[in-house]
Amino acid sequence: MASSPPKTTAEPPAGGATIFGHPRGLATLFLTEMWERFSYYGMRALLVLYLVSGGPDAAAGSQGGGLGMSAATATAIFSVYVSMVYLMAMPGGWFGDRVWGARKTVAVAGTVIMAGHICLALPGSAMFFVGLALVAIGSGLLKANISTMVGHLYKEGDVRRDAGFTIFYMGINLGAFAAPFGIGIVGEKVSWHLGFGLAAVGMALGLAQFLFFSRHLSPHSSLVPNPLTAAERRSVTVRTLAGVLVAVAFYGIVIAAGVYTLNWALVPIIAAGLVIPVAVLVRIRRDGELSDAEQKKMSAFIWFFVAAAIFWMIYDQGASTLSLFGDAHTEKNLFGWEMPTVLYQALNPLFIMLLAPVFASLWLALARRDREPTTIVKFSFGLFVVGLSFYVFLIPMGMVSGDEQVTMWWLVGIYLMHTVAELCLSPVGLSLTTKMAPKKYMSQMMGVFFLAVTAGDSVTGLLAVAGVDLNGAGVVALEATAAVAAAGAIYLYRNRVRALMGDVH
Structure with a gap:
């Protein structure tokens, strides 16, 4: 996932250039x-x-x-x-x-x-x-x-x-x-x-x-x-210390009572990961200082935020659910070499380096012909592809039982689909955020978009804490359906969302 664009600009330091004229x-x-x-x-x-x-x-x-x-x-x-x-x-x-x-x-x-x-x-x-x-x-x-x-x-x-x-x-x-x-x-x-x-x-x-x-x-x-002013610094220090003392006291009581388990730590963090993104979005959307046009853009942004959260919920399981499946159930023999499971994690950055120039050239060529897909279409396509990848995941899942194994190429294909989906959604989402951000929140909005990752992974964490088998066919199918349904919803309501976006396309 790309880092956020800069929030300010300044005169560059003197001293020439050493890397491609930069x-x-x-x-x-x-x-x-x-x-x-x-x-x-x-x-x-x-x-x-x-x-x-x-x-x-x-x-x-x-x-x-x-x-x-x-x-x-x-x-x-x-x-x-x-x-x-x-x-x-x-x-x-x-x-x-x-x-x-x-x-x-x-x-x-x-x-x-x-x-x-x-x-x-x-x-x-x-x-x-x-x-x-x-x-x-x-x-x-x-x-x-x-x-x-x-x-x-x-x-x-x-x-x-x-x-x-x-x-x-x-x-x-x-x-x-x-x-x-x-x-x-x-x-x-x-x-x-x-x-x-x-x-x-x-x-x-x-x-x-x-x-x-x-x-x-x-x-x-x-x-x-x-x-920070001196008064603000004192206020932040007091609030931080108070929060730490409350947490220490609470967990001290839990431990002393002999009821502490790992979930006492995981569940509050997961809850924060779900509540904070919602609270931030609601606070910005309801800010009375925003113009009508800015409030409408924030309403449109919420559509993309929810869609991005669903995307990252599936995508980030590439290093958890898919990795565990690959470790236990894939035959990783590559020309006589037993490939370590961790190398599955090299596929996504490799595919990005190979495909990012292709996608950039494709969008540019389509734009010259006035046929480049809109942001909404790119977003919905990325969601559809990541959902489809989990439908594909159901196939190798259905082929194994016990210690049986399937070919590694099933997972290679799924990681390739994740990369294609990412290139349609993540850069578009970053660019869209900079265009739709209210002036008052220009510096904060990229952090708000990153909260979609927090929300998506918190949903996965909540399911896991609840004891849901994320390698179960039912859950994988449900997540796939959620992504495809979200893609369909954005596409079907594209005219309504486009109207909220105003001058952003």
């Missing part, structure tokens, strides 16, 4: 994002496999030494983790805007992420969950600010701007593609904790070069655009 700072940010995504996607590829390792839902013959959880619990934890990464993007943006500035926030974020991976590399379930929380917090802080810093490198109207973001986006996918090879294989085949340790090394490399070459970044990245 400011030197682009190379710094490219490498920072590449190494951060390398560590993030490497750990993500291992996560559910490690959680079920040693338990009843682990694949026969797989490495032991994990936490031995059920597939349902592992999927719930994975979903909560991903949802928190995107939920933390909103306070991450707030810290960049009001407390530290983008550059300092990214430096702190990289340090927190590295510390999290170090905790994951240490034995013990307590350290594991501390590490998971740190990586989620750090990733949210970094994601909200690093693309803003890319924008700082270019003056308003600089024709290199879009190309610069394209180069930066390639860093995301390059890191994501390399991660299963550099981290995943070691973790799955040698040692889980060594794999997590390599993720820490990757983040350390990214952080080191960011700090060393930060002199090439725009001076504007060090500024705090809207610093």
Whole structure:
């Protein structure tokens, strides 16, 4: 998923260019994002496999030494983790805007992420969950600010701007593609904790070069655009401490009573992941300072938000439900080589790097002929394809029982469908958000769009916590139907939605 566009622009620093005619700072940010995504996607590829390792839902013959959880619990934890990464993007943006500035926030974020991976590399379930929380917090802080810093490198109207973001986006996918090879294989085949340790090394490399070459970044990245007043700082400190004390007291009572289970931690987080996105959307939509046109655009945006949440609910199961199925039920023999399960996670970034230029060229060619599909059509098509992918998933599911296996090419095809759907929906959604954002909330709306990921993954987490078998044919069919139905609804009501969108097409 692409990072958000910048919120401000500034005069780029002097000093020439070193990467395809772009400011030197682009190379710094490219490498920072590449190494951060390398560590993030490497750990993500291992996560559910490690959680079920040693338990009843682990694949026969797989490495032991994990936490031995059920597939349902592992999927719930994975979903909560991903949802928190995107939920933390909103306070991450707030810290960049009001407390530290983008550059300092990214430096702190990289340090927190590295510390999290170090905790994951240490034995013990307590350290594991501390590490998971740190990586989620750090990733949210970094994601909200690093693309803003890319924008700082270019003056308003600089024709290199879009190309610069394209180069930066390639860093995301390059890191994501390399991660299963550099981290995943070691973790799955040698040692889980060594794999997590390599993720820490990757983040350390990214952080080191960011700090060393930060002199090439725009001076504007060090500024705090809207610093807190002394009164606001006191208020935030008091509220934060009060919230921490209430949480500590509550969980202290639960633990002392001997009734604590993992669900006492998961359920409140899942609830927050569902309630906060709804509350944010309602607050913006009901803001009396918005013009009639802006309120109508927000009504249209809600359609796309709900559709995106359903999309991410299915898409992000590529690293949980699909990964567990691939580990237990696919024959991964590739020209005589037994392919590690984690390499399934390299397919999506590989397909993106191959297909993104094709889609860009296709939209441009169709636009020249005045036949480019509208945003609504692209969105509905992306939803339809991701729903169709889960209908396809039903076929290999129906072919296995017990320890039986099917060919790996079923999953390769499903991941390809996910990529096609993503290229129709995710970039379109990012662009649409910048066009439909009310002026008052221009800086916040990209974070609001990311909350669709939080909402979608929270639904998956809720189903898993409730004990629903996400590898069951009934649930997979239900999720597929929800996506296809949402695609149909958007398409059937496209004229109504288009009218709400006003001058945005």
